[in-house]
Amino acid sequence: MATIKDIANAAGVSLATVSRVINNGPKVGDKTRERVKKIMVEMGYRPNANARALVTQKSASLGVVLAELLDPFFATLAHGIETVTRRHNVQILMSAGSIEKKTELKAIETLLEHRVEAMVVHSKALDDDTLIEFARQVPGFVLINRYIPEISNRCVWLDNVAGGRLMAEHMIRSGHKNIAVISSRYQIVDPIQRIDGIRQAFEEAGLSLPESSIEYATPDQEGGEKAIQNLLAKSIPFTGVLAYNDAMASGAMSMLQDHHIDIPGKVSIIGYDDVLLAKYCRPKLTTLRYPVEMMAAKAAELALQYASGQPPEDGVTFKYTPTIVKRESVLTI
Amino acid sequence: MATIKDIANAAGVSLATVSRVINNGPKVGDKTRERVKKIMVEMGYRPNANARALVTQKSASLGVVLAELLDPFFATLAHGIETVTRRHNVQILMSAGSIEKKTELKAIETLLEHRVEAMVVHSKALDDDTLIEFARQVPGFVLINRYIPEISNRCVWLDNVAGGRLMAEHMIRSGHKNIAVISSRYQIVDPIQRIDGIRQAFEEAGLSLPESSIEYATPDQEGGEKAIQNLLAKSIPFTGVLAYNDAMASGAMSMLQDHHIDIPGKVSIIGYDDVLLAKYCRPKLTTLRYPVEMMAAKAAELALQYASGQPPEDGVTFKYTPTIVKRESVLTI
DNA sequence: TTGTATGCGTTATCAC
DNA sequence: GTGATAACGCATACAA
Numbered sequence: 001m002a003t004i005k006d007i008a009n010a011a012g013v014s015l016a017t018v019s020r021v022i023n024n025g026p027k028v029g030d031k032t033r034e035r036v037k038k039i040m041v042e043m044g045y046r047p048n049a050n051a052r053a054l055v056t057q058k059s060a061s062l063g064v065v066l067a068e069l070l071d072p073f074f075a076t077l078a079h080g081i082e083t084v085t086r087r088h089n090v091q092i093l094m095s096a097g098s099i100e101k102k103t104e105l106k107a108i109e110t111l112l113e114h115r116v117e118a119m120v121v122h123s124k125a126l127d128d129d130t131l132i133e134f135a136r137q138v139p140g141f142v143l144i145n146r147y148i149p150e151i152s153n154r155c156v157w158l159d160n161v162a163g164g165r166l167m168a169e170h171m172i173r174s175g176h177k178n179i180a181v182i183s184s185r186y187q188i189v190d191p192i193q194r195i196d197g198i199r200q201a202f203e204e205a206g207l208s209l210p211e212s213s214i215e216y217a218t219p220d221q222e223g224g225e226k227a228i229q230n231l232l233a234k235s236i237p238f239t240g241v242l243a244y245n246d247a248m249a250s251g252a253m254s255m256l257q258d259h260h261i262d263i264p265g266k267v268s269i270i271g272y273d274d275v276l277l278a279k280y281c282r283p284k285l286t287t288l289r290y291p292v293e294m295m296a297a298k299a300a301e302l303a304l305q306y307a308s309g310q311p312p313e314d315g316v317t318f319k320y321t322p323t324i325v326k327r328e329s330v331l332t333i
Numbered sequence: 334m335a336t337i338k339d340i341a342n343a344a345g346v347s348l349a350t351v352s353r354v355i356n357n358g359p360k361v362g363d364k365t366r367e368r369v370k371k372i373m374v375e376m377g378y379r380p381n382a383n384a385r386a387l388v389t390q391k392s393a394s395l396g397v398v399l400a401e402l403l404d405p406f407f408a409t410l411a412h413g414i415e416t417v418t419r420r421h422n423v424q425i426l427m428s429a430g431s432i433e434k435k436t437e438l439k440a441i442e443t444l445l446e447h448r449v450e451a452m453v454v455h456s457k458a459l460d461d462d463t464l465i466e467f468a469r470q471v472p473g474f475v476l477i478n479r480y481i482p483e484i485s486n487r488c489v490w491l492d493n494v495a496g497g498r499l500m501a502e503h504m505i506r507s508g509h510k511n512i513a514v515i516s517s518r519y520q521i522v523d524p525i526q527r528i529d530g531i532r533q534a535f536e537e538a539g540l541s542l543p544e545s546s547i548e549y550a551t552p553d554q555e556g557g558e559k560a561i562q563n564l565l566a567k568s569i570p571f572t573g574v575l576a577y578n579d580a581m582a583s584g585a586m587s588m589l590q591d592h593h594i595d596i597p598g599k600v601s602i603i604g605y606d607d608v609l610l611a612k613y614c615r616p617k618l619t620t621l622r623y624p625v626e627m628m629a630a631k632a633a634e635l636a637l638q639y640a641s642g643q644p645p646e647d648g649v650t651f652k653y654t655p656t657i658v659k660r661e662s663v664l665t666i
Numbered sequence: 667t668t669g670t671a672t673g674c675g676t677t678a679t680c681a682c
Numbered sequence: 683g684t685g686a687t688a689a690c691g692c693a694t695a696c697a698a
Contacts, residue, residue, distance in 0.1 A: 001448075001470075003675055014685040019677060027683050044470075049446040050392070051675035053383040054690045061426075061447075069415060075408040082402060082429050091443055093394075094425045096415050110424055113382040115334075137334075137377075221613055250613050257615065280554055280583050282590065282615045336691055347669045352693055360667055384691035387674045 002043040010043065011036045022047060049091075053115060061091035062140075062303060063111030063119040067099050071220075072275045073245070073292060074122070077144070080296025081120055088304055090118075099186060101125040108134060118303035120144055120296070124188040140307030144299040146189070147319075153311070156299040156318040160190055163288050163322040164197020167242050167270045170286075170324055172205045175333040176240035176268060181209065182227035182252060183244045184219040191216075191244055194272070198242060212236060219244050224251025232259065239267055239333065246271035246278045246287055253281060253329070264331035274325050283328035290322055335376040343376065344369045355380060382424075386448060394424035395473075395636060396444030396452040400432050404553075405608045406578070406625060407455070410477070413629025414453055421637055423451075432519060434458040441467060451636035453477055453629070457521040473640030477632040479522070480652075486644070489632040489651040493523055496621050496655040497530020500575050500603045503619075503657055505538045508666040509573035509601060514542065515560035515585060516577045517552040524549075524577055527605070531575060545569060552577050557584025565592065572600055572666070579604035579611045579620055586614060586662070597664035607658050616661035623655055 008018045013032060020028045021036045039045075053059040062085050066074045078094070085092050093116055095107035104125050111119060118140030123131060128148050135141045135151045147157040171179055181198060184191040195214070202209045215230045217223030224243065228251075231238065243249035249271035253263055261267055263283055271278055271287035278285040298318060305311060341351045346365060353361050354369045372378075386392040395418050399407045411427070418425050426449055428440035437458050444452060451473030456464060461481050468474045468484045480490040504512055514531060517524040528547070535542045548563050550556030557576065561584075564571065576582035582604035586596055594600055596616055604611055604620035611618040631651060638644060 005675075015676085016678085016685055016687095017683085020684090023677080029683060032683085046442065046446050048387070048448060048675050050383040050386040050448055051690090052677075054381070054387055054675080054692090055677045057690075059383065069408050069412045072405055072408065075402050075405065078427075079402045082427075086429070091447065092427045094411075094415075094427045096419070109379065113379050114424065115381060115383055221609065254613055254615075276554065277610070277613070280587055280610070280614065282587075337693095338691075348692080349669060349694080350667090353668090356693080358693095362667055365667085381691050384674090385693080387676090387691080388693050390674075 001048075002045045003048070004045075007036065007039055007043060007045055011039045057115075058117050059091075059115050060089070061093050061114070061116050062300060063093045063095065063108075063114070063116035063121075065095050065097050065104065065107045065111065065119070065121040065123065067097055067122060067124070069096060071247075072277065073273055073290075076275065076292045077122070077296040080293035081300040083293075084297050084300040084304070090304065097123065097125070099124050099188070105130070112138065116140075118142070118300075118307040120299045120303050122146075124186070124190070139309070140303045142299050142303040142306065144296060152317055153314070154302075154306070156295050156302065156320070158290060158295070158320045158322060160193035161197040161200070163272065163290075164194035164199075165201045166197070166322060166324055167194075167272065167288055168198040168201035169205075170326075171240045171242060171268065171270060171330065172201060172207065174240075174268065174330050177207060178238045179207075179209075179213070179240040179242060180231050180236060180238040181214045181242045182224060182231070182248050183214055183216050184248075185216040185223070186219065191219075194244065213238070217248070220247045221251035221254070224248035224253075225255040226251075228252040228255045240330075241267060241269040243269060243271050246273045246275050246285060249285055249287070249329075250277055250281050253283075253285075264329050268330040270330060272322075278325070278327070286327045286330045287325050288322040289325050291320055295320055334381075335378045336381070337378075340369065340372055340376060340378055344372045390448075391450050392424075392448050393422065394426050394447070394449050394451075395633060396426045396428065396441075396447070396449035396454075398428050398430050398437065398440045398444065398452070398454040398456065400430055400455060400457070402429060404580075405610065406606055406623075409608065409625045410455070410629040413626035414633040417630050417633040417637070423637065430456065430458070432457050432521070438463070445471065449473075451475070451633075451640040453632045453636050455479075457519070457523070472642070473636045475632045475636040475639065477629060485650055486647070487635075487639070489628050489635065489653070491623060491628070491653045491655060493526035494530040494533070496605065496623075497527035497532075498534045499530070499655060499657055500527075500605065500621055501531040501534035502538075503659075504573045504575060504601065504603060504663065505534060505540065507573075507601065507663050510540060511571045512540070512542075512546070512573040512575060513564050513569055513571040514547045514575045515557060515564070515581055516547055516549050517581075518549040518556070519552065524552075527577065546571070550581070553580045554584030554587070557581035557586075558588040559584075561585040561588045573663075574600060574602040576602060576604050579606045579608050579618060582618055582620070582662075583610055583614050586616075586618075597662050601663040603663060605655075611658070611660070619660045619663045620658050621655040622658050624653055628653055 097104035097107040215227035217227040274289040278287045430437035430440040548560035550560040607622040611620045
């Protein structure tokens, strides 16, 4: 591949001049500039991003660490980031971390080796200290969907406790008393906080939430099916189900319908995330809107700001709150 | 950030020695090796991937160009690629190209500037010649979901004509005669080929497919809704619908159900892709299995092979064929 | 076994 | 306006 040197030779000028026309440098004669440009396209010149990154000490690229591309939730997240990197002419370096300590660490470190200047990280497996240390090292390090007090200005997160409360309150206000919960089996902070919120709402309503009414499974449709099966198997009586996310809710609905249990006639159900699925399953799913895309865009924006040395004013915080989206899966009794 | 030089100074050895221990080079004394290693972790040394790429002329990264991360189809594709890059310890550089000539071109060129050695490209907007030229320039250039005869050994693609035939044949064999088609409004090759296949099956069955029975819309759920609305508005009689993809099928089902038209009682429908959606909508969608993930993995594998100078034997080709997945959305009449 | 020197493709700082 | 030239961080051929 042609280098700047080849161009210089071909054009009969020096490296420096070529470099200037590439970067629209100021002091170049109009005719030399044209000539060099012409030769560049002729020879199919393409600047070498690696060399450039090496000398300028910046990479014009943003690293992304997320758990699992297959999950529509993460796909949405990635999309949110993509909208801003595109606007800023920044490349995305993507690493998947599958919610395992080792893999997440590896993902971040690889990105660091590439000297990305900004980084949006979705980490659930790594502990606070490790992440704080990374934040210290990398100016453009931003966490998404996680809150760590020590680096609160680097966190873009959702208030999951509020979310849990919200869904429980809606179910209770709709007249339900026997309410089951299907949650994620991954003992990360999200499901725990959501259940905390649910518990708060239950207590205020004078209800209790026994452990037997909570089923844990993988946070996908299959997990939703399994969780409902277990609930049915245990003969737990319930007219309401609070799901960890829309995928689980959809799996649960699917399974209930296979058992000819009408939704919302016999059982009401509330999801979480408001991914596309929620709108297109039958009955349409009542759920919590999780503004992932907006949050992801914010996180990318933020990472780029920090990287360029223009951090937002001190004391700002990036907490988002879910809202309820009422559709058809909850019956008022 | 600490460089190889810092380590050398701290350890009292030369650059070369440090470089050797980093790359597990052969001729290093055991105790110096240990000492250097220790210092490296102490100082938190991280090799600079840019510098390394510059000198070795290889980047250990694979570029990916796809249309739209939000689409579950592409998310699956990305996931397929990710499984193999992870195994090969290769970074993913991701660019979205949104089916526009300019954007797709830009995406590829940015990747090229980063000197990725391998590249999996999903391009629908660029013309054959442009892509052939790229393939000539980049050894590890592989196309996915597109077939160009001149570079057939760089194409991993699905036989869309066969797919179209297959879905039409199944619908016809189930006794349907009035069959409508909802297709993608993007005039890329895929929808055209699928309709070609459908036409072939129709002709063989002595049926015809008037243009009025085909509706074009965006290839998503919303498009599916609109397409069905138009069909209903035009009072086209149909008992069967062939959809461009599962998303459109799902939108169509949704809209039909809103009009209290029973599926498959009144209208049968067949999708395309077999994304998760198909399994979880109600009724479960009969559709064509599109082995995207497998194909994406193959494409990544292939790109890496070509890049490392070990191309598969000549004359091989990577055509995949869709198969039908019978579920609940088709009624035999 | 270890060290020295050179170059990868750029940008940037000087001179001219 | 233009041209040498020194970095950037690393790998490697060649010396020692």
